[in-house]
Amino acid sequence: MxxxxxxxxxxxxxxxxxxxxxxxxxxxxxxxxxxxxxxxxxxxxxxxxxxxxxxxxxxxxxxxxxxxxxxxxxxxxxxxxxxxxxxxxxxxxxxxxxxxxxxxxxxxxxxxxxxxxxxxxxxxxxxxxxxxxxxxxxxxxxxxVEPSAVALHALQLIQFQGGEHVAILGGGNIGLLTLQWVKILGAREVTVFDIDDERLETARALGADHTINAKNANVDEDWKTITKGKGFAVVLETAGSDVTMRQSFDISANKAKVCFVGTPVRDLTFTPKQFEQLNRKEFTLTGSWMSYSAPFPGNEWELTLHFLKLGRLNxxxxxxxxxxxxxxxxxxxxxxxxxxxxxxxxxxxx
CATH class of the missing domain: 3.90.180.10 (Medium-chain alcohol dehydrogenases, catalytic domain)
Known part of the structure; x- marks a missing residue:
């Protein structure tokens, strides 16, 4: 050759x-x-x-x-x-x-x-x-398959079992793949946050129950109305933004599961009052890295091909x-x- x-x-x-x-x-x-x-x-x-x-x-x-x-x-x-x-x-x-x-x-x-x-x-x-x-x-x-496996790995990491109201912060590729997986795995409702109306439109087409443009002045009122003031039981941050990482603390419910999937590119700082929510709400915070489990490369990859073949992933x-x-x-x-x-x-x- x-x-x-x-x-x-x-x-x-x-x-x-x-x-x-x-x-x-x-x-x-x-x-x-x-x-x-x-x-x-x-x-x-x-x-x-x-x-x-x-x-x-x-x-x-x-x-x-x-x-x-x-x-x-x-x-x-x-x-x-x-x-x-x-x-x-x-x-x-x-x-x-x-x-x-x-x-x-x-x-x-x-x-x-x-x-x-x-x-x-x-x-x-x-x-x-x-x-x-x-x-x-x-x-x-x-x-x-690789980015889809990244999204599914985060859900497996937090032992997501469906039934909860899920917030996804970021409507980029990983966010929209995460949206599809939480729908497949039985989320009760899903709310996607982003600052781009076209991405939010795509999120709705892919099954999001609610979308919120985070640039709107009434964003806090919107999510509180959707969750009846409780916050979200599962929060998946997929944008890697310092803004959305702080926001995840605000919108999480008591005893929530919060997972950082996005990779930050700037310093991340919290006020004492913001960070105290981790203690007061007693939510579980974890990061998710890549897309692998045993046996290598992991069922995140096999399940992606399986559900893709079934037409459940778009x-x-x-x-x-x-x-x-x-x-x-x-x-x-x-x-x-x-x-x-x-x-x-x-x-x-x-």
Missing amino acids: NDVKAAVLYAKDDIRVEEMSVPSLEPHEILVKVKATGICGSDLPRVLGDAAHHYPLVLGHEFSGVVEKIGIGVSRVKVGDRVAGVPLKPCFKCHDCASGNFAQCKYYSFIGSRVNGSWAEYVAIPEINALPFDESISFEEAAF FKALIDRTFPLDNINEAFDLYRKPGSVKGKIMMLND
């Missing part, structure tokens, strides 16, 4: 689409011909800021494609299989890995941030990181636009204009 195309990050705001060598395969690795790959919110500070681990680097960790070649010892998949990619590469040897806590592995690598990823025509991955799926699922949908509604890989810089031009991106931007290869 000749050299292949990849979008290579050389420095802050410097992506070049160029030819590079076909990734070589180690034992138990496979070569995947990438068909669809997404841009994650975590990729933005790597491209538009200084958060990349090293340069040059091919980003991309949400992807699907077709197995093009298999390495020595591969037995789980075969050439021609359609697969969704799992980006985490745990060591499988440390205490955390032995306990099934792969996301807490201190010696991990990660496809698309530590090693070259899927913003390319081909990517090499361990065979255990490939999840086969059939033709009833499109490549674009399969590229959503990923197509979350796709904002698609671009060929050659036009990746056009995609990032949109991110430079606040409010221009309303959902997932995805790159497609022929």
